[in-house]
Amino acid sequence: MDSTRVTEQPTSFERPQAGIDPADPRGALLRTPAAPLTPGAAALPAQARSTGETPSGTSVTPGDGIGPEHSQPAAAEPDTHRPRPAPEAIPAQPGTDPERSGPGGQERRTGQPAPLGRPTPMRRDGDRLRFVGAATRRIARGIDLDEIVMGLCRATVPTFSDAILVYLRDPLPVGDERPTGPVVLRLRRTDRIPEERDTDGGLPTFHLEPAELASPTAELCEVRPGGALAEVLRGVRPVFADAPAARAALPELLGENGEAVIPAGQRAILAPLRGRRRVIGAAVFLRRPERTAFEADDLLIAAQLATHSALGIDKAVLYGREAYIADELQRTMLPETLPQPTGVRLASRYLPAAETARVGGDWYDAIPLPGSRVALVVGDVMGHSMTSAAIMGQLRTTAQTLAGLDLPPQEVLHHLDEQAQRLGTDRMATCLYAVYDPVSHRITIANAGHPPPVLLHLGGRAEVLRVPAGAPIGVGGVDFEAVELDAPAGATLLLYTDGLVESRLRDVWTGIEQLREKLAATAQLTGPDHPPPLEALCDEVLDMLGPGDRDDDIALLAARFDGIAPSDVAYWFLEPEEMAPGKARRLARRALARWGMEELSDSVELLVSEVVTNAVRYASRPVTLRLLRTDVLRCEVGDDVPQLPRLRQARATDEGGRGLYLVNRMARRWGATRLSTGKVVWFELNRG
Numbered sequence: 001m002d003s004t005r006v007t008e009q010p011t012s013f014e015r016p017q018a019g020i021d022p023a024d025p026r027g028a029l030l031r032t033p034a035a036p037l038t039p040g041a042a043a044l045p046a047q048a049r050s051t052g053e054t055p056s057g058t059s060v061t062p063g064d065g066i067g068p069e070h071s072q073p074a075a076a077e078p079d080t081h082r083p084r085p086a087p088e089a090i091p092a093q094p095g096t097d098p099e100r101s102g103p104g105g106q107e108r109r110t111g112q113p114a115p116l117g118r119p120t121p122m123r124r125d126g127d128r129l130r131f132v133g134a135a136t137r138r139i140a141r142g143i144d145l146d147e148i149v150m151g152l153c154r155a156t157v158p159t160f161s162d163a164i165l166v167y168l169r170d171p172l173p174v175g176d177e178r179p180t181g182p183v184v185l186r187l188r189r190t191d192r193i194p195e196e197r198d199t200d201g202g203l204p205t206f207h208l209e210p211a212e213l214a215s216p217t218a219e220l221c222e223v224r225p226g227g228a229l230a231e232v233l234r235g236v237r238p239v240f241a242d243a244p245a246a247r248a249a250l251p252e253l254l255g256e257n258g259e260a261v262i263p264a265g266q267r268a269i270l271a272p273l274r275g276r277r278r279v280i281g282a283a284v285f286l287r288r289p290e291r292t293a294f295e296a297d298d299l300l301i302a303a304q305l306a307t308h309s310a311l312g313i314d315k316a317v318l319y320g321r322e323a324y325i326a327d328e329l330q331r332t333m334l335p336e337t338l339p340q341p342t343g344v345r346l347a348s349r350y351l352p353a354a355e356t357a358r359v360g361g362d363w364y365d366a367i368p369l370p371g372s373r374v375a376l377v378v379g380d381v382m383g384h385s386m387t388s389a390a391i392m393g394q395l396r397t398t399a400q401t402l403a404g405l406d407l408p409p410q411e412v413l414h415h416l417d418e419q420a421q422r423l424g425t426d427r428m429a430t431c432l433y434a435v436y437d438p439v440s441h442r443i444t445i446a447n448a449g450h451p452p453p454v455l456l457h458l459g460g461r462a463e464v465l466r467v468p469a470g471a472p473i474g475v476g477g478v479d480f481e482a483v484e485l486d487a488p489a490g491a492t493l494l495l496y497t498d499g500l501v502e503s504r505l506r507d508v509w510t511g512i513e514q515l516r517e518k519l520a521a522t523a524q525l526t527g528p529d530h531p532p533p534l535e536a537l538c539d540e541v542l543d544m545l546g547p548g549d550r551d552d553d554i555a556l557l558a559a560r561f562d563g564i565a566p567s568d569v570a571y572w573f574l575e576p577e578e579m580a581p582g583k584a585r586r587l588a589r590r591a592l593a594r595w596g597m598e599e600l601s602d603s604v605e606l607l608v609s610e611v612v613t614n615a616v617r618y619a620s621r622p623v624t625l626r627l628l629r630t631d632v633l634r635c636e637v638g639d640d641v642p643q644l645p646r647l648r649q650a651r652a653t654d655e656g657g658r659g660l661y662l663v664n665r666m667a668r669r670w671g672a673t674r675l676s677t678g679k680v681v682w683f684e685l686n687r688g
Helices: 125-140 145-156 228-235 244-254 296-332 386-404 409-423 508-526 534-543 580-595 598-618 659-666
Strands: 163-169 184-188 220-222 267-274 279-287 344-351 362-368 374-381 429-437 442-448 454-456 462-464 482-486 492-496 554-561 569-574 623-629 632-639 669-675 678-686
Touching (some): 145 163, 228 244, 228 267, 228 279, 244 279, 296 386, 344 362, 344 534, 374 386, 374 554, 386 409, 409 429, 492 508, 492 534, 534 554, 580 623, 598 623, 598 678
Antiparallel strands (some): 184 220, 374 429, 569 623
């Protein structure tokens, strides 16, 4: 195959016919004024999720694409040298459904397509008009690329043709972008597109098996610039296979054995598929030799089918790109991975809404806080749009910033409420903010109009926590109230958005009760002493949704409370005096000896001395020292000075400034966090 590249032709090559308006979608079909054209939707915007192929049976081939940027597709010019049988004056059958009748007026019963070899010929202009109207409506029903291609196939086979090959540009251009590189057409096969039944419940329209074609066709075709295929595509009008231009173009499109695919006596029409701005493919309509040959008016029918299909494909690709961008925007605003804070295990799920409402504003987050605590957040921006997703991103960023200030949960919601009002008068969202302390085994929760969390106890009892609901953030002028509750070890807290518990078939409280029962039933399977695995629990919860479309997206955050045992915590207050560093070293040494970790004594004493020395130098209130024994050894030193320490290059004459270099060199991790009452400097060491 010639690999010469084809470039876009900016020159308009439209040659409108005298007496035919190219903009008129009916073209020259309007021959009989008494038979009005059945209106058919041109093409609906569709989202593209092209899998690349079609249901078992037909070899559907995507169209070829080259074309001017501004020319309009014109109706095919009737071939005057072909004889056309005189129309029969047979009255139309009353009550015939054009969606289920063939072009000849013979009704196709459900599940009984017209015989492939003997379809009723289209003998009247009225039959052709009814067929075009029904076919274009069927094509327009497609939502995405696959459905549009299947609509074209089912509308034409076997009524109009015995088989159809559809070639589409690979890759398909999106919107106004100008493709670069060679023009490549790829055969689109219907035997790989998911099978669907007709809306009337009947069997799908019959398609030829690919093996029934005379010879296999090429999967790819690179269009040569200036070649015969490029000229036919640039002309936009359908042509008969035996026309001079088509005789040279079809072998180029179908491959080396193109003449075997359409042997002598085989009837065929080559129809370019032109979208809004350029040709995006080509369709080849085939009839067997024993069937009536295509007539001049069949070119007009092929033009109508190609135009509606191309516009639908164009819009499907454009909408698919927009939906992809929206999905990616929303997913990038959600955490890629969850942190692994001390004393709690986390799992999460996110499910987008149904195809009719893909973009939502649900989010979740887990934010480590000073003192080994963790903030658990779940929220839901009202609405389903790009705006909702953008507002969700802003509110999530604001919540992370406020959490870093270690504000109480009710204060976090108050500031989120103010931020939502600054974003707009109608920017509203629900949110639940909780802070878990693994040392005290307590959790503090504040709610802003969000569904209440559910706590699954170790024994299998599930309870809906009584948390004041509050008003959604964005309302303004309301107070938020926080409650502090026990968080026993082994319990699981489930935070979720209303998409999990609310639907058209059930209200929120009915869904919450079903969720509680689902959690309790799942816990019973593992026994009273063993909580269910966290990841499996999330999957079980989502199973309660059942089949069917969802009107809302779902965010789910599960937290298993392990806590830190009191025996693994050592806590002291130190007065800000010169003797404090020495006292801190002695206390740390004793705690390590009690835990059997004497091998870390030298490192811990050195680092504790440096951090406590820096704290007492500026503190005016007692300094706190805490050691936590978990999978690592963690040391936390708190004071009332808000300025955070920073690594800096100490000069040779400086007496201090080298302590943090020791911490940075010897510790596994270290950091400093500002609190509302000062700061905490912490470091971690690996246990021996």
